[in-house]
Amino acid sequence: MEFCTLRQEGAILIVTMNHPEKLNALIPESHEQMAAIFRGFQADPVLRVAILTGAGRAFCAGSDISAYVAGTQRPLPPEGGAGLTHNRALTKPVIAAVNGLAMGGGFEIALACDIIVADEGASFALPEPKVGAAALGGGLVQLARKLPPSIAMQLALTGDRLPAARAWELGLVSELAPAGEVLRVAQDVAGRILQGAPLALGATRQIVRMAQEGEPQAAIDQVERELRTAVMGSTDFAEGMAAFMERRPPVWTGR
Secondary structure, eight states: OOSEEEEEETTEEEEEEOOGGGTTOBOHHHHHHHHHHHHHHHHOSSOOEEEEEESTTEEEOOBOHHHHHTTOOOOOOTTOGGGTTTOOSOOSOEEEEEOSEEETHHHHHHHHSSEEEEETTOEEEOOGGGGTOOOTTTHHHHHHHHSOHHHHHHHHHHOOOEEHHHHHHTTSOSEEEOTTOHHHHHHHHHHHHTTSOHHHHHHHHHHHHHHHTTOOHHHHHHHHHHHHHHHHTSHHHHHHHHHHHHTSOOOOOOO
16 A cells, blocks of 8 residues: 655645554555655656645654564665655755654654644654654754754653644744644745755755754865856856846746
């Protein structure tokens, strides 16, 4: 059974985790299916932004514990959980539209996305220690990078839930959506992203991610020099300058 449903709206791919009867809990096949989806998203020249959300009242409740009990777990794909948590090949932005509970692996997936938009009733937690596990899929690292130290440590050690409103106050969530409106708000954000040129957006995302991940400044400087040559020498750069001078919307080609 397919774990996700897909919908394309122009240059936006909407990926919906769609096992609401199990709060979109992840089984081994889920990770493989989602990794294939995001590989396809990266390779598709038309698609430029992805939105990941969940069906029903949960974004994702984490791993399906029954798979561990049954001993049916298997290694994650090379790109990590949901094809996102260790995906170094992805150059296009992914927005998490967190519609409800984001627990354990579900929170790790949201943290791996570039932007988190949350329903006002959503909540986040890494409760793994309460079942004898640890959030070793990248979530602890992302939590430490994106929240103040004491708050990150308390959430990690207690497994307490972080309400969406508090996550927004702390800067973990960029937009707090009215109840039931999170997908619409995420689509609005995606639409604003699409106003930028593809090459420029890819370069921007790469540098911000490198800074967030603590890459050495010398490495960032080198990549910036390479990207400056590519972006400023592109057809889209010439089009952007011409459109600005002519006071018209630019027409991007991705070249």
